[in-house]
Amino acid sequence: MTTEHRLRELVLVGHGMVGQRFLEAFTEQPGAAGWRITVLAEEPRAAYDRVHLTSWFSGTSAEELSLTPVGFLAEHGIDLRLSDPAVAIDRAARTVACASGTVLHYDALVLATGSYPFVPPVPGHDATGCHVYRTIEDVERIRAGAETDGTRIGVVVGGGLLGLEAAGALTALGLETHVVEFAPRLMAIQVDEGGGRLLRRKIEDLGVNVHTGAGTQAILTDEHGRVRAMRLSDGRELPADLVVFSAGVRPRDQLAQESGLPVGERGGIVVDERCRTRDPHVHAIGECALAVDGKVYGLVAPGYAMAETAARSIAGELLAEHRFTGADTSTKLKLLGVEVASFGDAHGTTEGAVDVLYSDSRSGVYKKLVIGGDGQLLGGVLVGDTESYGLLRPLAIGGKPLTTAPEQLVLPAGPAPASGPVALPDEAIVCSCHNVSKGEIRAAVADQGCATVPEVKKCTKAGTGCGSCVKLLGSIVAEELAAGGVTVDKGLCEHFGQTRSELYEVVQVAGITSFSELLDRYGRGGEGCELCKPAVASILAGLTGGHILDGEQGALQDTNDHFLANLQRNGSYSVVPRIPGGEITPQGLITIGEIARDHGLYTKITGGQRIDLFGATVDQLPHIWRRLVDAGFESGHAYGKSLRTVKSCVGQTWCRYGVQDSVGLAIELELRYRGLRSPHKIKAAVSGCARECAEAQGKDFGVIATSAGWNLYVGGNGGMTPRHADLLAADLDKETLLRTIDRFLMFYIRTAERLERTSVWLDRIEGGLEHLRQVVLEDSLGICAELDALMARHIARYQDEWAAVLADPDRLRRFTSFVNAPGAPDPTVTFVPERDQIRPARPDEDGRILAPALVAGPHLEVRSA
Amino acid sequence: MTDTTTLTETGAVEILDGRGWTRICDYAQLTPGRGVAALSAEGRQVAVFRDRSGAVYAVDNRDPFSGAYVLSRGILGSRAGVPTISSPMYQQVFDLRDGRCLDEETAPDGRPAVLRVWPVRIAPVTPR
Numbered sequence: 001m002t003t004e005h006r007l008r009e010l011v012l013v014g015h016g017m018v019g020q021r022f023l024e025a026f027t028e029q030p031g032a033a034g035w036r037i038t039v040l041a042e043e044p045r046a047a048y049d050r051v052h053l054t055s056w057f058s059g060t061s062a063e064e065l066s067l068t069p070v071g072f073l074a075e076h077g078i079d080l081r082l083s084d085p086a087v088a089i090d091r092a093a094r095t096v097a098c099a100s101g102t103v104l105h106y107d108a109l110v111l112a113t114g115s116y117p118f119v120p121p122v123p124g125h126d127a128t129g130c131h132v133y134r135t136i137e138d139v140e141r142i143r144a145g146a147e148t149d150g151t152r153i154g155v156v157v158g159g160g161l162l163g164l165e166a167a168g169a170l171t172a173l174g175l176e177t178h179v180v181e182f183a184p185r186l187m188a189i190q191v192d193e194g195g196g197r198l199l200r201r202k203i204e205d206l207g208v209n210v211h212t213g214a215g216t217q218a219i220l221t222d223e224h225g226r227v228r229a230m231r232l233s234d235g236r237e238l239p240a241d242l243v244v245f246s247a248g249v250r251p252r253d254q255l256a257q258e259s260g261l262p263v264g265e266r267g268g269i270v271v272d273e274r275c276r277t278r279d280p281h282v283h284a285i286g287e288c289a290l291a292v293d294g295k296v297y298g299l300v301a302p303g304y305a306m307a308e309t310a311a312r313s314i315a316g317e318l319l320a321e322h323r324f325t326g327a328d329t330s331t332k333l334k335l336l337g338v339e340v341a342s343f344g345d346a347h348g349t350t351e352g353a354v355d356v357l358y359s360d361s362r363s364g365v366y367k368k369l370v371i372g373g374d375g376q377l378l379g380g381v382l383v384g385d386t387e388s389y390g391l392l393r394p395l396a397i398g399g400k401p402l403t404t405a406p407e408q409l410v411l412p413a414g415p416a417p418a419s420g421p422v423a424l425p426d427e428a429i430v431c432s433c434h435n436v437s438k439g440e441i442r443a444a445v446a447d448q449g450c451a452t453v454p455e456v457k458k459c460t461k462a463g464t465g466c467g468s469c470v471k472l473l474g475s476i477v478a479e480e481l482a483a484g485g486v487t488v489d490k491g492l493c494e495h496f497g498q499t500r501s502e503l504y505e506v507v508q509v510a511g512i513t514s515f516s517e518l519l520d521r522y523g524r525g526g527e528g529c530e531l532c533k534p535a536v537a538s539i540l541a542g543l544t545g546g547h548i549l550d551g552e553q554g555a556l557q558d559t560n561d562h563f564l565a566n567l568q569r570n571g572s573y574s575v576v577p578r579i580p581g582g583e584i585t586p587q588g589l590i591t592i593g594e595i596a597r598d599h600g601l602y603t604k605i606t607g608g609q610r611i612d613l614f615g616a617t618v619d620q621l622p623h624i625w626r627r628l629v630d631a632g633f634e635s636g637h638a639y640g641k642s643l644r645t646v647k648s649c650v651g652q653t654w655c656r657y658g659v660q661d662s663v664g665l666a667i668e669l670e671l672r673y674r675g676l677r678s679p680h681k682i683k684a685a686v687s688g689c690a691r692e693c694a695e696a697q698g699k700d701f702g703v704i705a706t707s708a709g710w711n712l713y714v715g716g717n718g719g720m721t722p723r724h725a726d727l728l729a730a731d732l733d734k735e736t737l738l739r740t741i742d743r744f745l746m747f748y749i750r751t752a753e754r755l756e757r758t759s760v761w762l763d764r765i766e767g768g769l770e771h772l773r774q775v776v777l778e779d780s781l782g783i784c785a786e787l788d789a790l791m792a793r794h795i796a797r798y799q800d801e802w803a804a805v806l807a808d809p810d811r812l813r814r815f816t817s818f819v820n821a822p823g824a825p826d827p828t829v830t831f832v833p834e835r836d837q838i839r840p841a842r843p844d845e846d847g848r849i850l851a852p853a854l855v856a857g858p859h860l861e862v863r864s865a
Numbered sequence: 866m867t868d869t870t871t872l873t874e875t876g877a878v879e880i881l882d883g884r885g886w887t888r889i890c891d892y893a894q895l896t897p898g899r900g901v902a903a904l905s906a907e908g909r910q911v912a913v914f915r916d917r918s919g920a921v922y923a924v925d926n927r928d929p930f931s932g933a934y935v936l937s938r939g940i941l942g943s944r945a946g947v948p949t950i951s952s953p954m955y956q957q958v959f960d961l962r963d964g965r966c967l968d969e970e971t972a973p974d975g976r977p978a979v980l981r982v983w984p985v986r987i988a989p990v991t992p993r
């Protein structure tokens with residue numbers, strides 16, 4: 001050896017979540033190079049994400065849960081020994097003995113052994129069919145147990161956070177599920193009584209049976225030693241085929257205790273603010289440690305903070321702010337689809353604290369804030385609606401008196417906008433993952449010149465962890481920009497200073513017919529980009545007509561419009577034929593089935609009452625269309641910013657209650673507006689009576705039959721920000737109805753901004769619904785004749801985009817995977833079987849290239865240039 | 866970068882892929898503002914583009930953010946004078962000259978988000 005100094009030996013016991021974070025923090029320390037690291041792991045695999053263990057049941061693989069970056073161990077020369085737990089520590093000799101018999105010397109020892117699930121020592125607790133819930137092996141065993149014949153009923157012991165997660169998993173595995181909780185309510189640690197009541201109702205609504213105030217007395221078994229029932233403390237017997245114990249965890253402090261290190265009365269290795277045990281050569285971190293504030297933290301974030309502390313304590317510089325003195329235990333959960341959050345002093349244990357309560361059992365919302373004597377927010381509980389968690393938690397940690405009345409903070413948002421993040425003091429922590437305060441975010445905008453959320457993220461790291469603070473981050477950035485007097489450029493992008501609606505006027509008035517002409521004459525130069533090109537293409541399609549792939553137009557479309565199909569995650573495409581109004585003949589269904597079968601495609605009924613065929617490569621698309629077009633189908637424009645579907649209910653023809661022919665009208669409307677290019681997609685529906693089975697009030701335009709005619713609703717939206725449509729006009733005859741919709745659509749297309757649905761547009765335009773009514777019904781702007789003419793021209797010019805491509809060998813040319821190897825399939829688009837169909841192969845799977853059952857498709861003439 | 870003086874609608878687009886210049890297609894086959902996918906001599910997928918001014922570019926066809934081989938189907942553009950391609954999958958924008966991603970530095974797999982770039986030229990067609 002040529003090195004002057006001997007490398008010092010670091011031994012880490014336990015490669016769990018905190019152990020891995022310790023390795024990452026340690027290797028970043030300036031002194032790390034002087035150490036050789038050995039890790040002893042009891043589990044057969046490297047560290048993985050235990051917090052998301054439950055997602056294993058919904059298909060996340062063990063590999064996807066892994067927390068150890070590829071190459072990390074090799075890069076730092078870390079010797080990780082899997083399935084070789086430490087069995088004894090000799091502190092005098094400074095050695096650790098492993099199960100394999102090896103004895104390792106250490107200069108520093110770090111214990112990160114986590115905890116073990118507590119199993120109450122009731123009779124039968126170790127019977128076949130009893131499980132715990134902590135490792136990947138545990139969940140594998142639970143799944144195998146649930147899938148064993150005769151397993152029907154699952155019982156979870158413990159109604160805390162983990163127990164409810166386990167209950168969710170059992171329900172998902174198809175078991176009748178019960179939760180038995182000793183305390184009088186669920187999640188007793190996090191929520192208070194009122195919140196617990198509401199939580200229970202919500203969990204019961206999901207089909208889980210809840211038994212609170214009940215202890216487990218014994219597990220009863222059959223003659224083969226298998227679980228058959230559970231006896232409860234109230235004498236009841238609960239039939240059970242599978243039991244999961246989730247009654248809390250206990251720190252794994254045995255190694256430390258046996259080596260003479262002090263542990264707490266209720267467990268946990270005693271450590272100081274440096275996370276050091278009584279022995280200066282031994283540190284303990286994570287769930288096995290008892291921190292200076294007398295707490296054992298069962299959450300991962302405090303464990304991560306301890307990992308950072310210990311790493312600095314051993315190999316770096318430990319400043320006062322790095323010492324571990326305690327941590328915030330606020331949590332926000334999404335359990336079985338129920339939102340629950342608790343933060344700060346949730347139970348109001350602080351002297352003089354008072355509660356402010358909002359509870360609405362109808363909508364299932366419960367909110368409680370704990371307010372201190374000086375009017376400061378101390379903590380709270382939110383069930384059913386945790387929207388305000390991001391704002392409230394930093395306020396509670398800040399501890400300053402509130403500037404808003406507390407009831408304002410829990411009441412549902414009224415007509416006036418809530419006071420917003422201005423109310424947050426500068427020192428409030430906005431991003432708890434990276435410990436970034438509101439002041440730091442404001443400084444990034446004001447002093448460091450960050451003008452967008454991505455820039456602020458890059459510069460402060462805020463928002464790059466769990467992502468839950470991004471919304472709040474966005475409003476702080478926007479507010480700070482506005483305060484700094486920054487006028488945000490309203491232009492479409494760097495190439496155009498105009499908005500989409502202004503460009504529409506320009507194209508119309510100046511008679512522009514191409515993107516290049518518009519850019520050269522009215523733009524700011526350059527090549528254009530992915531924002532302005534498709535937006536201008538849509539305007540040109542509406543005003544000049546012609547096939548969307550003709551000439552320069554073809555180059556402007558995004559990939560979906562470019563290939564007249566929808567791009568999927570592995571680079572294949574999906575094909576959606578139009579099924580107007582959702583009405584289809586048996587022969588039509590058979591034909592679609594045959595085409596899908598012959599090309600080996602995955603089929604699914606969409607949320608828009610039609611059938612999607614997935615998994616086509618670009619070379620296959622024309623062959624699929626050929627057969628669809630020959631059978632009388634046409635493009636459903638699932639790819640376009642244009643009319644999607646006009647959904648219908650069965651209506652008067654069949655339905656006992658229907659008062660008009662809703663299917664007939666839906667078909668007529670869908671055929672009238674098919675192919676109409678617009679700022680965003682347009683969806684519609686027609687219901688045959690006020691029961692509204694077609695959900696017309698959730699659509700951009702919706703029609704509901706009345707005995708006197710049709711009611712027209714506009715501006716509805718499903719999706720991310722649902723909005724109910726507004727009634728524009730009532731009891732219209734069909735002719736007036738069509739004319740009103742024509743004008744509404746054309747007025748929207750003309751004045752809306754890029755990617756603005758009718759819902760957002762209607763809320764934005766000055767005068768709102770009333771203005772719209774005046775324009776389309778009373779012609780207050782004098783443009784109705786023009787709008788009518790535009791629509792008439794659209795209807796007259798409509799042609800099926802697929803048929804038009806098939807008829808033109810020139811346009812067909814682009815439907816080839818490789819320009820220099822026509823006919824060669826793309827080897828990276830691969831599939832695996834699932835539930836008797838195909839799905840895209842994941843990166844770690846060995847998929848196959850789709851080989852259609854039909855080898856020779858219809859012959860298509862392709863022109864090679 | 867391409868020497869624009871050699872541009873001719875009748876040329877052939879070629880990339881330098883280690884061993885020599887490989888022919889991709891006729892220059893006339895490229896639509897201005899759009900790309901095509903091609904296979905290099907070593908069998909790698911290359912995305913080849915032509916912009917409004919006639920310049921050509923060749924980068925990796927694999928989108929580092931989705932892992933799908935789709936960049937040839939993105940939209941060509943420019944950002945502050947830099948020629949760009951935006952991925953059709955999640956819309957990240959790349960500099961066509963050096964392959965660097967202008968929106969994010971690293972891909973989800975932890976590697977730098979940079980595309981391989983191939984030298985590309987337009988050669989006069991030699992009768993074959």
Ligand code: SRM
Pocket residue numbers: 566567568574576604605606607608609610611612638644645683698699716717718719720721757
């Ligand atoms: C296929 C389908 C899901 C399904 O399997 O059922 C689907 C698939 C997609 N939807 Fe959807 N949506 C589908 C019905 C819906 C519905 C239900 C409906 O139409 O009744 C909605 C809510 C209703 C609404 O839009 O108001 C819906 C709201 C969205 C949204 C949110 C829009 C919003 O304004 O909030 C997006 C995102 C967007 O457009 O920006 C979206 C985007 C998408 C995209 C384009 C996402 C993407 O970029 O890949 C998906 C296209 C995949 C493809 O290849 O077709 N999809 N999507 C449904 C196709 C219906 C059809 O026959 O055309």
Ligand SMILES: Cc1cc2nc3c(=O)[nH]c(=O)nc-3n(C[C@H](O)[C@H](O)[C@H](O)COP(=O)(O)OP(=O)(O)OC[C@H]3O[C@@H](n4cnc5c(N)ncnc54)[C@H](O)[C@@H]3O)c2cc1C
Pocket residue numbers: 013014015016017018019040041042043050051052053054084085086087112113114115133134135162165252255285286287288297298299300301303
């Ligand atoms: C299903 C589930 C959901 C959870 N959800 C959340 C949540 O939403 N939020 C949250 O903050 N926390 C959650 N937790 C808790 C979180 O997982 C723990 O706080 C975290 O894993 C603690 O990390 P650790 O490294 O201290 O312990 P662990 O991750 O348990 O790692 C300890 C490791 O040490 C090993 N080990 C023990 N003894 C030895 C030995 N003698 N030799 C070698 N190796 C040994 C163990 O096998 C284990 O691999 C959840 C836990 C579970 C099980």
Ligand code: SF4
Pocket residue numbers: none
């Ligand atoms: S909700 Fe729509 S966009 Fe989201 S995964 Fe489903 S189909 Fe895709």
Ligand code: FES
Pocket residue numbers: 430431432433434462463464465466467468469470
């Ligand atoms: S709080 Fe998790 S990323 Fe900000």
